Amino acid sequence: MSDGPFIWLNDLHHVYLRGTPLEVTALRGVSLEIHRGESVGIIGRTGSGKSTVVQHFNGLIRPREPGKVVVDGQDLSDPRVDVRRVRQKIGLVFQYPEQQLFERLVGDDIAFGPKKLGMERAERRERVKWAMEVVGLDFEAFKDRPTFSLSGGEMRKVALAGVLALQPEVLILDESTSGLDPRSRKEFLDRMLALHSGHELTLVFVSPSMEDMAELVDRIYVMDDGRVVMSGTTREVFSQPERLREHGLGVPQVTEVAHALIARGIRVGQVPVTVDEGVAEAWRILNS
């Protein structure tokens, strides 16, 4: 789409514990934009301000002068903005989202958001059913299970379904895969990708894992010390391993291998960023 960005941040500053002797500056002028239908990654080491940035997206933190946050044409610095509508459009899933579950039964917990939106019973049921299918929970089998008897992975799916039940246009995953075993993690990310391509859901990933990023996103913003220090397509960003290392980050292992091969004088065509690309490239080199 050619119209303006869906989420637009300009010169955002943020200080935690403002007005106390324990102030911490988290953001020092962040500008970025996210367009409809994109899949964008935000990476950076711990304390670089990634989470603080995404909490501005749905009005959990409001911008202060001179910063600006505009979501779908609405300026979030205006106190009259209905943040609940913004939050319906922009779903935010936190790290360890299973910690937000509170209802006794799985179905009720997922229905919490739709209920808050004032939906009728039948409609709510449809939403819950849809969300559970998307995350891979069988509706009939799980809807009446006690929430707190589920396994960690299942609880996480329930929590994700709780956010998806609002049918947001943008889904932000703030390190939401941490603590999952490799298989659940892969399954989780595959489902997100399917949503992205199937439902034109805009995705924002916050993650310290380069491998996830390479598989999932089109564009990357690299943050360090409260600023955006690099940005570009995934390939552009990962083609500069030295600069990434300066900011305490690395590149995916396949990319690292490719760079090592180049350093030894082996001719590598396009530097791979995903494992699949790496395999293809390796075959090409071996066959030539």
Add this chain to the structure above:
Amino acid sequence: MEDFELLRHITIGQYLPGDSVVHRLDPRTKLSVFLFITLAVTFSLSYTANIVLLLVTLWLVLFSGISLRYIFSAVKPALPIIIVLAILQLLFYGDAYTPYGMTTQTLFQWGWIHVTNGSVQLVIVSALRFVELLFLTSLLTNTTTLTGITHGMADMLRPFSRIGLPAHELSLVATIALRFVPLLAEQLEVIMKAQASRGADIAHRGKLQFVTTARQVAVLIVPLFIDAFRRAEDLILAMEARCYVGGRGRSSFVRLRFGRIDYVAYACGLFFSVAMLVFRKRFPF
């Protein structure tokens, strides 16, 4: 606009690093002086005595290098309690209290409401005492690390272990409780944000609405309790894994030492508080 940053509004219990004399005092000195002054506050009912106590407390705050604005922000969350207390006292305590050396004078009477000079004094003095105690508690916790307070407490309670008081355990319980306050506040903040992200109207309640439905609170309380239990279990495991037994024979890294300033501060605090207690009925108002 909603504000999820809870820790910004909790100032009691937050240690602020500094290098003032108050910071450098032995925690036992601080705890003792704190106890003495608290006693003086508790038994002083006259206007003048409380003004003296308030001024002394404020002077101590300034002396410790903590900004007045920071210490005053501790009073703000307590205001509703102070106001409710004041109203109740004004309405129902008309005949309960007569200031020393005065006779009860009725200032206002309407039906069963009976306001006297005694109840007016009670209202003002109670509010003052509340503020003084808040300042003292803030001052103690703002200038003393948690470890300092624990070791100080354990040390001061040790003589009582002869009569079977579990001194070490008590101070450990107190420490853990205090330590959990900021942790739980942080966790509550995360939960509030997570629930708001999926449509809960957390901070849209009116400012004066104290009563919320159980449903509304469950959204926060259930996850918070689960988290608290999980943390407690983790703590137990961590302590057992390190064979923690505590109590007798346990040495510690922090060695408390009484210095010259401690003796001076201790003596001053004791003298001041005893004077306030002995002369509490001699204050003119």
